[in-house]
Amino acid sequence: MDMMQQRILDSKNMAELEMVRIEFFGKKGSVTQKFNALKDLEGEEKKQVAKELNLLKATFEKMFAQKKEELENIALKEALLAEKIDVSLFSNSTKRSVGHPINYTKDRIIEYFRNLDFDLCVGPLVEDDFHNFQALNLPEYHPARDMQDTFYFKDSMLLRTHTSPVQIRTMLSQKPPIKMICPGPTFRRDYDLTHTPMFHQVEGLVVDHKDKANFANLKYTLEDFLKYLFGDVKVRFRSSFFPFTEPSAEVDISCNFCGGSGCRVCSHTGWLEVLGCGVVDSHVFESVGYEGVSGYAFGMGIERLAMLTCGVNDLRSFFETDLRVLEQF
Ligand code: DAH
Numbered sequence: 001m002d003m004m005q006q007r008i009l010d011s012k013n014m015a016e017l018e019m020v021r022i023e024f025f026g027k028k029g030s031v032t033q034k035f036n037a038l039k040d041l042e043g044e045e046k047k048q049v050a051k052e053l054n055l056l057k058a059t060f061e062k063m064f065a066q067k068k069e070e071l072e073n074i075a076l077k078e079a080l081l082a083e084k085i086d087v088s089l090f091s092n093s094t095k096r097s098v099g100h101p102i103n104y105t106k107d108r109i110i111e112y113f114r115n116l117d118f119d120l121c122v123g124p125l126v127e128d129d130f131h132n133f134q135a136l137n138l139p140e141y142h143p144a145r146d147m148q149d150t151f152y153f154k155d156s157m158l159l160r161t162h163t164s165p166v167q168i169r170t171m172l173s174q175k176p177p178i179k180m181i182c183p184g185p186t187f188r189r190d191y192d193l194t195h196t197p198m199f200h201q202v203e204g205l206v207v208d209h210k211d212k213a214n215f216a217n218l219k220y221t222l223e224d225f226l227k228y229l230f231g232d233v234k235v236r237f238r239s240s241f242f243p244f245t246e247p248s249a250e251v252d253i254s255c256n257f258c259g260g261s262g263c264r265v266c267s268h269t270g271w272l273e274v275l276g277c278g279v280v281d282s283h284v285f286e287s288v289g290y291e292g293v294s295g296y297a298f299g300m301g302i303e304r305l306a307m308l309t310c311g312v313n314d315l316r317s318f319f320e321t322d323l324r325v326l327e328q329f
Contacts, residue, residue: 004031004056008063014071021064031056098326102200102318105306106183109202112228113181116221118204121182123166129156131165135287136244144243149189151197159187163203164244167280167297170205171288178207178295183302194315200302207280207295215247215279218296222251222277229309230256236271245278245297256308265313272308275300 004024011017024031034053041049099107110120123131129140138145148161166182183202191197206213206221223235234254242248252273255266262268277298285293303315310329312318317325 004060005063008060008067011067011071014068014075017064017067017071024060025057031060098329100318100326101306101310101312101329102302104329105309106200106202106302108229109225109300109302109305110181110183112225113204117179119178119180121166121170121180122184123160123163123169123182125160125185125187126153127158127160127165129158131168132158132160132162135168135284136164137281137283137287138243142243144241151187151189161188162186162299163201164297164299166203167205167244167284168288171207171285171290176207176290176293176295177209177212178205180205196303196315196319202300202302204277204298205280205295206297207290207293210292210294213294213296215296218277218279218298222275222298226251226253226274229305234260240276240278242276242278244281244284246281248276248278251275251277257311265308274305274308 004020007020007023008017011020021029023029026032031053034049038046038050038053114120132150133142133145134140150161151159153159163182163184163186166180166184170178170180170182181202181204184200185198186201187198188195189197206217219237226233226235230253233256236252237249238252240248240250250273252271254260255263255270255272257263257265258270260270262270266272275298278296280295280297285291285295303318306312306318307315
């Protein structure tokens with residue numbers, strides 16, 4: 001076995017192997033030089049030397065590749081051993097993870113309503129037209145459907161545009177009286193500074209015997225809830241329209257950034273809109289076959305509430321999974 005082959009076999013790591021390659025086949029390597037010298041030879045001699053050199057080169061390449069693979073396998077084994085993590089070891093790290101503002105806000109909302117004995121309900125994210133629209137008094141071609149830029153699938157299935165369909169599902173599967181909230185993701189074709197295609201809402205529904213769940217109950221509950229969430233703020237109910245409630249209202253709180261004197265966050269109005277609500281429309285009760293009942297409902301966007309309570313002004317920072325953002329809370 002000649003020297004070159006021995007040197008390859010003796011290499012103990014990739015660096016040494018690479019040295020061997022440079023020594024023989026690098027730009028100034030001894031074999032390279034012999035290749036370069038071919039031009040000065042002629043005839044049979046040139047043919048003979050070229051043949052030998054090519055053979056040498058082929059041998060080298062084969063051995064080099066084998067040795068390289070062998071060394072790489074060894075390196076991998078060593079790395080795996082060195083980086084092995086014993087997951088059963090006890091950690092005394094004191095670094096605690098932090099809650100995401102959306103989850104934190106959602107949990108605070110749940111906590112309030114659980115204390116009032118509201119049930120926690122869930123519904124599917126992929127909904128059908130009946131639950132998301134029709135049963136909520138939004139028949140086909142109703143203009144209010146346009147407000148909800150819907151993601152559609154085939155066969156009039158869709159990604160729910162709000163958590164309100166869970167009202168319908170709950171009423172269809174339970175008997176009154178009902179007191180429920182439903183937090184969860186919702187979807188709309190919308191993307192800008194203040195909208196993301198996926199966002200979260202909390203729906204609330206109370207159904208009781210006739211006249212027992214009225215606007216006064218709704219007003220009291222929501223006022224108390226908003227004071228719990230925001231502290232000492234003023235609350236105002238503004239007349240509005242939702243197809244599934246009549247009468248309907250949007251609820252504003254006095255701006256908790258400027259105290260109501262007007263700033264950029266409240267567009268200099270002193271008020272921040274935080275939720276929608278109303279007395280359940282009789283068409284909704286009809287669509288689930290309820291008679292002789294009364295009810296109220298409300299819906300709110302968790303992102304908006306989280307932005308206001310945590311002082312976040314860019315909605316997208318909630319979804320960028322940057323730990324530095326989370327660590328601020
Ligand atoms: N579903 C409405 C939306 O997404 C929010 C809403 C308003 C829900 C009023 C309600 C309600 O239950 O009564 O904009």
